[in-house]
Amino acid sequence: MLELTLKYQLCFPMYALSRQVTALYRPLLEPLGLTYPQYLILMLMWEHKKLTVKEIGKELWLDSGTLTPLLKRMEEKGLVERIRDKSDERVVNIHLTESGMLFRNECLDIPSKIQCQLNLNPDQAVALRSQLYELLEVLDKQGT
Amino acid sequence: MLELTLKYQLCFPMYALSRQVTALYRPLLEPLGLTYPQYLILMLMWEHKKLTVKEIGKELWLDSGTLTPLLKRMEEKGLVERIRDKSDERVVNIHLTESGMLFRNECLDIPSKIQCQLNLNPDQAVALRSQLYELLEVLDKQGT
DNA sequence: TGCATTTAAATTGTATACAATATAATTTTG
DNA sequence: CAAAATTATATTGTATACAATTTAAATGCA
Numbered sequence: 001m002l003e004l005t006l007k008y009q010l011c012f013p014m015y016a017l018s019r020q021v022t023a024l025y026r027p028l029l030e031p032l033g034l035t036y037p038q039y040l041i042l043m044l045m046w047e048h049k050k051l052t053v054k055e056i057g058k059e060l061w062l063d064s065g066t067l068t069p070l071l072k073r074m075e076e077k078g079l080v081e082r083i084r085d086k087s088d089e090r091v092v093n094i095h096l097t098e099s100g101m102l103f104r105n106e107c108l109d110i111p112s113k114i115q116c117q118l119n120l121n122p123d124q125a126v127a128l129r130s131q132l133y134e135l136l137e138v139l140d141k142q143g144t
Numbered sequence: 145m146l147e148l149t150l151k152y153q154l155c156f157p158m159y160a161l162s163r164q165v166t167a168l169y170r171p172l173l174e175p176l177g178l179t180y181p182q183y184l185i186l187m188l189m190w191e192h193k194k195l196t197v198k199e200i201g202k203e204l205w206l207d208s209g210t211l212t213p214l215l216k217r218m219e220e221k222g223l224v225e226r227i228r229d230k231s232d233e234r235v236v237n238i239h240l241t242e243s244g245m246l247f248r249n250e251c252l253d254i255p256s257k258i259q260c261q262l263n264l265n266p267d268q269a270v271a272l273r274s275q276l277y278e279l280l281e282v283l284d285k286q287g288t
Numbered sequence: 289t290g291c292a293t294t295t296a297a298a299t300t301g302t303a304t305a306c307a308a309t310a311t312a313a314t315t316t317t318g
Numbered sequence: 319c320a321a322a323a324t325t326a327t328a329t330t331g332t333a334t335a336c337a338a339t340t341t342a343a344a345t346g347c348a
Contacts, residue, residue: 009255010165015165021159037303040159043148053327108148111147120279131272139261181333209299212297233296
């Protein structure tokens with residue numbers, strides 16, 4: 001396991017699978033004019049209606065260097081609005097628009113389509129997800 | 145599991161973890177002037193000495209649009225040479241240089257450092273790796 | 289043989305990621 | 319209170335990813 005060969009690495013299948021799973025989303029999101037990170041942000045917004053850039057960054061593990069241009073593109077598409085906080089001018093609040101809200105209906109069956117293509121039963125999916133979140137937790141604590 | 149909320153998705157922790165694990169490599173690779181994809185290519189080259197762009201692409205699930213500039217940068221650093229195949233001028237063979245060979249010594253303890261930071265025992269790591277490769281296999285077959 | 293098809297890389301253009309730095313606003317502190 | 323430190327976002331620059339197209343070479347086949 002500690003060998004310096006591609007096939008013994010844990011990181012590599014993680015990297016490759018992440019990209020290939022994202023590729024599964026592409027044909028589902030492209031007709032909606034969405035990219036995968038934009039879809040992630042929309043999922044957050046459907047749940048929260050309003051979030052700061054910092055809060056989005058914490059959820060997605062992304063910084064403002066990535067989020068600022070990404071959110072600007074989403075604003076251009078009319079999915080969200082970027083509004084400076086009145087009480088703290090450093091903060092930018094992201095608001096879901098009516099249009100962004102309606103996009104949710106178009107995305108309702110995406111999760112089931114993806115899970116089907118991964119050929120996973122629900123139990124397996126839940127188990128794998130837990131394991132991945134455990135590792136994220138480990139890294140989160142180290143980052144502190 | 146089929147809910148349209150970030151925390152119920154399987155894809156998201158995969159995406160986030162992949163990036164965070166790559167971030168673990170960064171402080172180890174940066175002193176060597178390497179990026180993570182460059183390190184992956186080096187691992188392949190240490191094993192094979194000579195590969196075509198297409199063969200590298202198949203191993204890493206990357207296309208020439210990504211690999212051509214990446215390999216040019218590695219050539220500039222003196223890690224590899226890019227040489228047109230004499231018998232088939234469409235093909236570019238990538239050769240490991242002496243210098244690229246020597247880099248292996250600097251990377252020997254990277255895998256153990258990473259595994260340590262992930263706080264995984266070898267059995268867990270092997271099990272997770274297998275599961276990820278199974279999913280890659282599923283996607284590979286669909287891609288056919 | 290000669291031309292259509294296929295193949296391997298390269299190129300172009302767009303969208304992330306992320307380090308490093310800059311900017312502006314707020315908080316802390318002496 | 320005023321300067322220093324911190325914080326939130328934006329900007330700049332570099333390096334992937336990847337779709338779409340182009341180019342050049344090799345192959346298939348009538």
